[in-house]
Amino acid sequence: xxxxxxxxxxxxxxxxxxxxxxxxxxxxxxxxxxxxxxxxxxxxxxxxxxxxxxxxxxxxxxxxxxxxxxxxxxxxxxxxxxxxxxxxxxxxxxxxxxxxxxxxxxxxxxxxxxxxxxxxxxxxxxxxxxxxxxxxxxxxxxxxxxxxxxxxxxxxxxxxxxxxxxxxxxxxxxxxxxxxxxxxxxxxxxxxxxxx
Amino acid sequence: xxxxxxxxxxxxxxxxxxxxxxxxxxxxxxxxxxxxxxxxxxxxxxxxxxxxxxxxxxxxxxxxxxxxxxxxxxxxxxxxxxxxxxxxxxxxxxxxxxxxxxxxxxxxxxxxxxxxxxxxxxxxxxxxxxxxxxxxxxxxxxxxxxxxxxxxxxxxxxxxxxxxxxxxxxxxxxxxxxxxxxxxxxxxxxxxxxxx
DNA sequence: TTTTTAATGGAACACTCGTTCATTATACAA
DNA sequence: TTGTATAATGAACGAGTGTTCCATTAAAAA
Numbered sequence: 001x002x003x004x005x006x007x008x009x010x011x012x013x014x015x016x017x018x019x020x021x022x023x024x025x026x027x028x029x030x031x032x033x034x035x036x037x038x039x040x041x042x043x044x045x046x047x048x049x050x051x052x053x054x055x056x057x058x059x060x061x062x063x064x065x066x067x068x069x070x071x072x073x074x075x076x077x078x079x080x081x082x083x084x085x086x087x088x089x090x091x092x093x094x095x096x097x098x099x100x101x102x103x104x105x106x107x108x109x110x111x112x113x114x115x116x117x118x119x120x121x122x123x124x125x126x127x128x129x130x131x132x133x134x135x136x137x138x139x140x141x142x143x144x145x146x147x148x149x150x151x152x153x154x155x156x157x158x159x160x161x162x163x164x165x166x167x168x169x170x171x172x173x174x175x176x177x178x179x180x181x182x183x184x185x186x187x188x189x190x191x192x193x194x195x196x
Numbered sequence: 197x198x199x200x201x202x203x204x205x206x207x208x209x210x211x212x213x214x215x216x217x218x219x220x221x222x223x224x225x226x227x228x229x230x231x232x233x234x235x236x237x238x239x240x241x242x243x244x245x246x247x248x249x250x251x252x253x254x255x256x257x258x259x260x261x262x263x264x265x266x267x268x269x270x271x272x273x274x275x276x277x278x279x280x281x282x283x284x285x286x287x288x289x290x291x292x293x294x295x296x297x298x299x300x301x302x303x304x305x306x307x308x309x310x311x312x313x314x315x316x317x318x319x320x321x322x323x324x325x326x327x328x329x330x331x332x333x334x335x336x337x338x339x340x341x342x343x344x345x346x347x348x349x350x351x352x353x354x355x356x357x358x359x360x361x362x363x364x365x366x367x368x369x370x371x372x373x374x375x376x377x378x379x380x381x382x383x384x385x386x387x388x389x390x391x392x
Numbered sequence: 393t394t395t396t397t398a399a400t401g402g403a404a405c406a407c408t409c410g411t412t413c414a415t416t417a418t419a420c421a422a
Numbered sequence: 423t424t425g426t427a428t429a430a431t432g433a434a435c436g437a438g439t440g441t442t443c444c445a446t447t448a449a450a451a452a
Contacts, residue, residue, distance in 0.1 A: 003399050003449050024308055026222035030440055040401045041441070047399095051440065103307060110370050111299060111307045112220055126371050157380075160372065164381060168364025174306050175322050176356065184353075185360060192388045200419070200429075226410055236431050237411070243429095247410060 009047070010061075012037045017058040022100030024112050025055055025121065056124055062105045063128040066091075070135065080139045081148040085190060088162070092169050092186055093179065102173045104166070106132075133159050165189045205243070206257075208233045213254040218296030220308050221251055221317065252320055258301045259324040262287075266331065276335045277344040281386060284358070288365050288382055289375065298369045300362070302328075329355050361385045 015037045019028050030051055034041060048054040069090060074083035095102050106129050113122040136159035143149045149158070169185055176182075211233045215224050226247055230237060244250040265286060270279035291298050302325050309318040332355035339345045345354070365381055372378075 003397070003447080006399080006448095023310060023313070024222065026220065027308070027310065027313060029438075031438080042400055042402075042443085045441065107367060108307050111304050111367060112223070114219060114223065117219070117223060129371055157377070160368070160377060161381065164361075164364035164368045166364075167367045168360035168362075171303060171307060171363045171367065172356070172360045175325055181353070181356060185357065202418095202429080225408075227408080238413080238432075239430055241411065 007039065007043070012039065012047075013054075013057055013061045016054055017061050017105070018100045020055055020058045021062065021105040021108070024108060025118070026112065052118075052121060055121055059105060059109060059121075059125060059128060063131070066104075066132070067135070070132075074139070079143075079148060080146065081143040081190075084136070084139050084143070084162070088166060088189065089186055091166060092173065092182060095170070096173055096177050096179065096182070102177065103170050107167050107171070129163070133163050136162050162189070203235065203239070208235065208243075209250075209253055209257045212250055213257050213301070214296045216251055216254045217258065217301040217304070220304060221314070222308065248314075248317060251317055255301060255305060255317075255321060255324060259327070262300075262328070263331070266328075270335065275339075275344060276342065277339040277386075280332070280335050280339070280358070284362060284385065285382055287362060288369065288378060291366070292369055292373050292375065292378070298373065299366050303363050303367070325359070329359050332358050358385070 016033055019032060019036050023032070030041065030044070033051075033054070034044065037044075039047075044054070048057065070083075070087050073087040073090065074080065076086060077083050091104075101108065106125050109125040110122065110129065113125065115122060137155045140149060140153075140155040140158050140162075144151055144153060144155060165185075169182060173182055212229055215229060215232050219228070226237065226240070229247075229250070230240065233240075235243075240250070244253065266279075266283050269283040269286065270276065272282060273279050287300075297304065302321050305321040306318065306325065309321065311318060333351045336345060336349075336351040336354050336358075340347055340349060340351060361381075365378060369378055
């Protein structure tokens with residue numbers, strides 16, 4: 001038999017994800033990636049096929065990792081609502097610094113990509129964001145069952161409301177990353193508007 | 197004397213703005229622009245200097261036009277609050293289709309550009325967004341004076357809250373452009389959360 | 393130890409990028 | 423009508439793009 005790849009596939013995807021997340025799809029060149037992940041074109045193309053496919057795997061990796069964070073938050077408390085609140089706090093506050101961007105990579109991609117030029121990648125990003133929203137809806141449905149949220153509320157509507165708030169806050173954080181302001185808005189998500 | 201420029205400068209900037217707005221800074225090439233505005237490189241560079249400067253003039257043009265829309269909304273009613281509501285409805289609902297993007301060009305730019313690669317353009321975009329927020333704060337201050345909003349509210353905080361909502365909604369609209377959903381969220385901006 | 397097979401390195405490709413510049417066209421002043 | 427100043431043209435430049443190719447390398451199987 002033959003030689004086996006000496007690099008760690010996940011580690012490579014992780015580094016690619018960090019680059020794409022920070023610089024965007026168009027802002028990241030294959031040479032940027034080659035340097036960041038320390039692989040020559042031959043290896044990258046043998047493993048991932050194309051810039052587009054590497055981006056696709058990266059954004060999927062990002063979505064998986066974010067999903068894991070959400071699962072961990074839910075596991076930390078027995079309350080779905082508290083788990084969800086914890087998740088939002090983690091996303092919005094803890095991502096303010098240190099990460100490639102305080103914005104969500106999926107949202108950045110949906111903002112940057114177009115149907116005309118990158119339909120497949122855009123559709124993938126939209127799908128991943130819809131998955132998150134569905135997960136939110138499940139959690140909220142559970143919270144309604146447990147009486148944590150009034151039973152006349154619509155889980156799907158609240159889920160999309162949460163999405164709007166997270167998207168808005170994480171994007172706004174790029175301009176004003178004042179922790180007190182952001183924290184205040186996070187707290188108000190659940191005590192304001194459609195929840196009461 | 198000499199030959200005089202035969203193209204309309206504003207018309208050219210308008211076309212450039214539409215292209216940049218839709219495809220983003222990195223997604224728009226000078227060749228794209230040359231075709232869209234029907235000018236050869238020589239003329240473009242003689243008039244605007246560089247891709248970066250044309251982008252800068254474009255985003256400023258976009259901000260000016262948006263400012264005019266806001267002024268018109270305020271002029272339509274004697275109530276600052278109603279004027280502001282009208283503006284948000286216009287931005288979020290009427291931009292759902294037909295425009296280069298349902299998203300705000302300034303927000304798209306802040307999302308796409310980085311300090312490392314395009315600091316000057318990013319700073320310009322941040323400044324323009326801050327200007328909008330200041331204008332919101334002025335309007336809300338006026339609304340408080342007129343008793344349209346409770347006098348214990350902080351105008352600056354409400355202004356940034358409005359920003360978060362508009363950013364969130366216009367971005368979310370790229371994934372779910374259902375008019376009823378969006379419209380519901382727009383209405384809830386003022387009846388929910390920090391306003392009550 | 394030899395054979396086999398795939399991973400690796402990195403030069404090179406065709407193309408596109410932002411930009412420049414010598415040339416040509418045009419409108420006005422003299 | 424001619425001279426002059428400036429706008430418009432478009433070929434061309436060097437650098438950078440995503441990608442291909444293949445000789446070389448290395449490790450597992452025979």
